[in-house]
Amino acid sequence: SSGLSEEVGALMAGWNTLPFPVLVMAISSVTTFLTEVTSNTASMHLLMPVLSSAAIQGGISPIQMMLPAVLSVSCAFMLPVATAPNAIVFATGKIPIRTMIRCGIVLNIVGGIIVLVVSVVLGQLGWLPQATG
DSSP states (O other), rough: OOOOOHHHHHHOOOOSSSEEEHHHHHHHHHHHHHHTTOOOHHHHHHHHHHHHHHHHHHHHHHHHHHHHHHTTTTOOOOOTTTOOHHHHHTSSSSSSSHHHHHHHHHHHHHHHHHHHHHHHHHHTTOSOOSSOO
């Protein structure tokens, strides 16, 4: 353990001052666009320790920051390198990259909205812990 996740988490600890919906959208957007160019597994291995550390240092439950990332990691629809199904569709040669990006960005936005709604509803129902400890 290099301690990098704690350092990056410390830089992100101020995120806990954002309204919860804004926090969810920020995490969801970063995660979704990161998984457009990296594997889902690699993205989670990178983000989970950082988000957990940021939440703990910010005094909120790690689940509040990690849930949007976990839900968003599978919402990469723009680029052929994002997922194997995207690559298969692109390999047919029938769908140009511009079309994939144009349609994929819409799906990414819809995915972000769904993640936002699910996260906020779970929070409102009291199913997400509110603070560490």
